[in-house]
Amino acid sequence: MHSISGANTHLAVATAFSGGTEHTDQIARDRGYNLVNAGLISPPLAYVLQLTCSIDGCTMTDAINPSLSSGVRNRVLQVASSFTSRPLARTLQPYLVGAGIADAVEFIEYGQVAEYMLASASDAEHIVGTLVLVRVEDALRNELKNSPASTEISAKARQQLAVHVDEFVKQVTTLAKRGKPVWLLACPSNGWIAESHKLALSCRTYTNLLLARLRGTPNVTLFKWPGSLADPDVSDRNTDRLGQIPFTPAAFQQLSQFLGPEIETALATREASASPTSSNGKADLANFLAGLGVRVRMSAPKSGDPLPRSL
Numbered sequence: 001m002h003s004i005s006g007a008n009t010h011l012a013v014a015t016a017f018s019g020g021t022e023h024t025d026q027i028a029r030d031r032g033y034n035l036v037n038a039g040l041i042s043p044p045l046a047y048v049l050q051l052t053c054s055i056d057g058c059t060m061t062d063a064i065n066p067s068l069s070s071g072v073r074n075r076v077l078q079v080a081s082s083f084t085s086r087p088l089a090r091t092l093q094p095y096l097v098g099a100g101i102a103d104a105v106e107f108i109e110y111g112q113v114a115e116y117m118l119a120s121a122s123d124a125e126h127i128v129g130t131l132v133l134v135r136v137e138d139a140l141r142n143e144l145k146n147s148p149a150s151t152e153i154s155a156k157a158r159q160q161l162a163v164h165v166d167e168f169v170k171q172v173t174t175l176a177k178r179g180k181p182v183w184l185l186a187c188p189s190n191g192w193i194a195e196s197h198k199l200a201l202s203c204r205t206y207t208n209l210l211l212a213r214l215r216g217t218p219n220v221t222l223f224k225w226p227g228s229l230a231d232p233d234v235s236d237r238n239t240d241r242l243g244q245i246p247f248t249p250a251a252f253q254q255l256s257q258f259l260g261p262e263i264e265t266a267l268a269t270r271e272a273s274a275s276p277t278s279s280n281g282k283a284d285l286a287n288f289l290a291g292l293g294v295r296v297r298m299s300a301p302k303s304g305d306p307l308p309r310s311l
Contacts, residue, residue, distance in 0.1 A: 006167040019166035049059055076105035076126055077263070080113045080175075081133035083187075084245045092257035096232055099264050100126045110138065110244065117171040122210035129181035129267070130188065132172060135246065136210065137189035137203045161206040168215045181270055183263055185223040186211055190232065221266045226258045 077096055079085055092106040117132075124258045140157050147153055175307050176182045189203030214220055236253035247255065 005201045010115040019265050032162075034250065058246065066263065067213040074126060075128050077102040077105050077128045078116070078130045079105060079133065080116055080130055082110050082113065082138035083133070083240075083254075083258045084110065085133055086242055087245070087247075087249060087252035088256045088259070091253050092260055095256070095260035095262070099260070101264060101267065113201060114167070114171055117175040124178050124180055127180055129183060129263070130175060131263065132175075132182060132212070133187055134184070135189045135191065135203075136161055136206050137191055137199065138244070140197075140199070141193055141244070144197055147197075153197060154199065154202065157197065158202050158206075161202060165206050165210045167211070168210060171279070172214055172220060173217055174216055179219065181266065183223060183259075183266055184214065184220060187227060187246070190235045191235055195237060198220045223262050224257070226255070228258070229254055232263075271295040 056231075079088065082125075089105050089107070096105065098103040117130075140160055143160065144153065144157065170304050172182060172184065189207060191199050194200045194203050212223060215222060230252055234247055236245065236248045236251075239245040
């Protein structure tokens with residue numbers, strides 16, 4: 001669980017413990033987040049509390065799908081993100097379940113993304129694929145969150161971004177070698193860190209470098225940031241500063257609505273490319289004729305042979 005300061009957040013959690021769900025609901029509506037989807041309360045704690053903090057009629061228990069029995073392995077789509085991306089679950093998971101792609105969506109905390117991508121493939125059997133969401137500015141957060149803007153910091157930040165791109169390319173490449181599809185979406189770096197330190201241009205440059213280096217990597221599909229989310233108003237720099245939650249609830253919903261069909265299309269394309277193509281037509285014909293007991297022998301035409309007529 002993230003430690004997030006802020007009166008509303010602490011008040012909401014404290015009210016949940018005391019059983020004041022009505023006040024909790026109001027705070028959640030004001031904040032625009034379901035506590036679970038915002039990553040403020042972990043699923044186990046939510047089950048213990050049995051809260052009914054609702055937003056637009058969706059209760060907390062609706063937001064979390066209980067796992068199947070321990071003997072059953074769900075088909076899981078993993079989301080590995082450099083920021084808090086749990087709000088995607090509310091819209092993305094129902095879409096993937098309805099499309100028959102996955103039974104659940106699981107989120108890798110941003111502090112554990114590198115470990116996940118570099119891990120062995122021993123537990124990858126039930127994983128459908130991994131959605132990787134990255135903002136390069138998040139690589140600078142720990143160093144710059146308490147620092148004032150300056151020219152020296154800008155130069156140091158560029159060096160850090162160069163190192164981060166190298167490391168991240170290696171991580172994604174290693175993840176892709178497991179054989180499961182990787183879908184990567186580079187999100188715009190126009191959040192709290194980039195704005196506070198005037199690093200938006202540098203972040204854009206290194207985002208483009210990252211994409212250029214990953215383009216063409218086997219098992220990696222690059223998604224383009226949707227034009228519907230190009231408006232700066234999709235960012236919420238206050239929640240970004242407090243909890244590394246970069247977008248508004250509406251933006252997360254739009255992003256989910258974009259990602260679901262993109263993942264579905266990418267999987268269909270992958271399956272089609274893996275199926276036999278017209279290049280195997282000769283082999284298929286040979287197998288068919290062999291099954292009929294027909295033997296075909298190729299020979300060069302002789303001078304007296306008639307030429308074939310075109311149809």
